[in-house]
Amino acid sequence: MDDCTEGVQGWGQVSAPSCPDSCHSPTPVCPSGASINSSFDSGVERSPPQSVSGCGDVISLRLLQWNCVGAMSKLPLLQEVAVRDRPHLILLQETLLSEGFSFRLAGYTAHLLPRERGVSRGCAILVRDHIASTSCVPPPFCGDGVEVQGMVLHLAGSPLTVYNVYRSSRAALELGDLFSQAAGGPVYIGGDFNAHHALLSSPLPSNEAGRHISITLEEVGGVSLLNDVNEPTHVRGGRLDLAFLLAPLAGSTVWSLHPYLMSDHFAIVVDLPLPPLPLFEPPPLRCYRDGWFYCDRVKELNRRLNAARRQYRRRHTLPCRRCLFAVSRHVLAEKHRLREEAWIVWCRTLESHFTLREMWRRIRSVSGPRPSCPPSHPDHVAEADRLAQHFADRSASSNLPRSVLAVQGQLSDSRAAAVQAACGQSDPADLPITSRELLAALQRRANTAPGLDGLTYSILSHVGDCGMERLLGLLNLSWSEGHLLSLWKAAVIHPIPKPNAPGAMRPISLLSCIAKTAE
Known part of the structure; x- marks a missing residue:
């Protein structure tokens, strides 16, 4: 029995014993060339992990995400992976499990998003029995027809929120709300996005979902893509299965492909280290343009404006253009009114015990970040x-003609005497x-x-x-x-x-x- 399992007191407190040499077995390689973490070595038996496991001082939470295209037919493979690799969390897309269907995997608690014929394909999140978890109801809105599951893992010290996303090729993707939430705390986002873009090194031309992901990553900031863009996640070479994480945590996270688990998608394994983390405070500047007064009404206005824009992109006609302009004017006017109302409500909350730090934080969130001013040279x-x-050399008296210098020398004494006499006289301007x-x-x-x-x-x-x-x-x-x-x-x-x-x-x-x- 291997002793590489540690207990974790929380995200900020870690206690780990030393790890034997058997944990450092050679790293196998999958057929696509992606290196796999050594824990996939088939010859190693492991003891049941605690809430997080790892070796030495490296503590990690293992996540497995896979578009299985039918969970029941892949159940024997999932059972084998659960015994050998012991992932703490499994995200499945396209499970094809209908309402009321029983899906069980030994050692895991299953949270199912059922399939609706002609509407959705179904998703599932499987959590280890010893990890306390609760569902996020309702999950963030990610677009019409996009399936989203949310789960909060109650780790000691700080919770981790995990979102499982599946977008069909016909659904419209909207990730602004989800990425804004991920930029403010420990949030993991994974799933099948069916996106194509140059950012993902996709072999196919960019589609609407890929362009939206690229723009949202740039606008929100603080969220990083974990994928190795040189490794395809689909048998046809696409990078459809993506994983996102808070930028400070992404640097030490290990992303890899599973050596044998696949459908028409390759399964993805993410080892998320849990070092001592600082407390996540609200960012001093807004991460989203309407963040400080965001509400359900603003969300609805943004949806209407995005719908009008999509309609105009599909049909470049004069009526669609007039409709877009009218909707845009209405949305701007409504947002201005909501912004004023939110500002008045906030001003009414100011009291004598209100700290200057909190007040300035809110004022900066309203005014937005200052534009960066790079040095001009x-x-x-x-x-x-x-x-x-250069100015001193050009304006020096030595540059004057000799005749002028001679006159200055003759008048210097008289000028000094005149100035001294003027200082001793009274004047109405004094x-x-x-x-x-x-x-x-x-x-x-x-x-x-x-x-x-x-x-x-x-x-x-x-x-x-x-x-x-x-x-x-x-x-x-x-x-x-x-x-x-x-x-x-x-x-x-x-x-x-x-x-x-x-x-x-x-x-x-x-x-x-x-x-x-x-x-």
């Missing part, structure tokens, strides 16, 4: 120094700055980029009465002493590209907003 510091030196003048100067300023001190005009306008009094005193002190702070005379130089001149740069100087207000 690969080495902007060196370029700014070069431009500053009056101190008033608070009204300061407020008027700040109101006329747009909120531009700050200088070296990092203070913008919006910050200066909201410092309050005490801050405004201190600022006014600082400006009047500088005015009466005739002295400017060195920080006010320092500029931050940014090189920016010249319009209509590729490769040429021009400098802009960012001065202190306080100094510009004093001027």
Whole structure:
């Protein structure tokens, strides 16, 4: 009896004894060339696993997914796999099991989605008896005609949600809700999507499902495709059976093909490591465009808009185009109204014990992520120094003609004396700055980029009465002493590209907003 089975206290707590050398047997290879995990070695007997099993410090949850095309005819194969490989979870598609049909596999609890003749093909999720699990009812909507099963595995420490998806070639796929949920926590998505796309290295041209998966992966973010796109999952070379997982967990997950379990689809084995995981908090920025005010009404509006778009793609006629424009205007108006209502409801929840962190998290989720601003030059510091030196060289007094330099030398003493005499004379403009003048100067300023001190005009306008009094005193002190702070005379130089001149740069100087207000 092999001792490679460990108990797991949870996703964040792992206790694992050492593993004997017998666990490191040679890795077999399936006919398609995909390497298989060593636990498929036919000569190794294993003890019944706990909720998770593995070797050494590597703890893994084994999932098997397969489009079996008839579960009853494949029951002997499933029984053999259950005894030899002991997967913790089995996802089956196209089971062809009708309502009320009894399907049993020793050591597993079966959760069936029955077949409806002419409507659906049936799915099943088989969970090991010792793993506590509950069904997700209702599962997320993934499109008309798409079969979805959801199951929550109650592992110690943190649950794992698993979705089993089957899409026929005629069904419309919508994965926005499902991928948004997967981006926020430990969620595994597997099944037969019947998708073709260049992302999957499909031998056939891209179809609507493949394009939708590619776009949704890019829009949502945080979800990774586990498949090895060089390994087909169908006998005709297609990559129809896909697996998705939260991106931070995907790097250490092992995806492979089963060595002998197949119908017209190859069975897929996924070893999901369970290292100590951080607590999954809601993302600070929304993962979905309408996420912060999403509700059943928004879901229905999105469905209507997508239906109008599909209709226009099928029939490029003027009535379909007018219908699409009308539906789009109606959806935008309704979403604007729902957004305002959700914002008002949230503002009413603000109380004295509401934390600033939570408030800013919600505000950022409403406003959306800031657009990324890449540097205008690969080495902007060196370029700014070069431009500053070039400006200093061009504006140096040494570039003046000799006659001008001679006149400057003759007048320098008289100019210094005149300036000294003017400083000792009183002038009507020597009056101190008033608070009204300061407020008027700040109101006329747009909120531009700050200088070296990092203070913008919006910050200066909201410092309050005490801050405004201190600022006014600082400006009047500088005015009466005739002295400017060195920080006010320092500029931050940014090189920016010249319009209509590729490769040429021009400098802009960012001065202190306080100094510009004093001027």
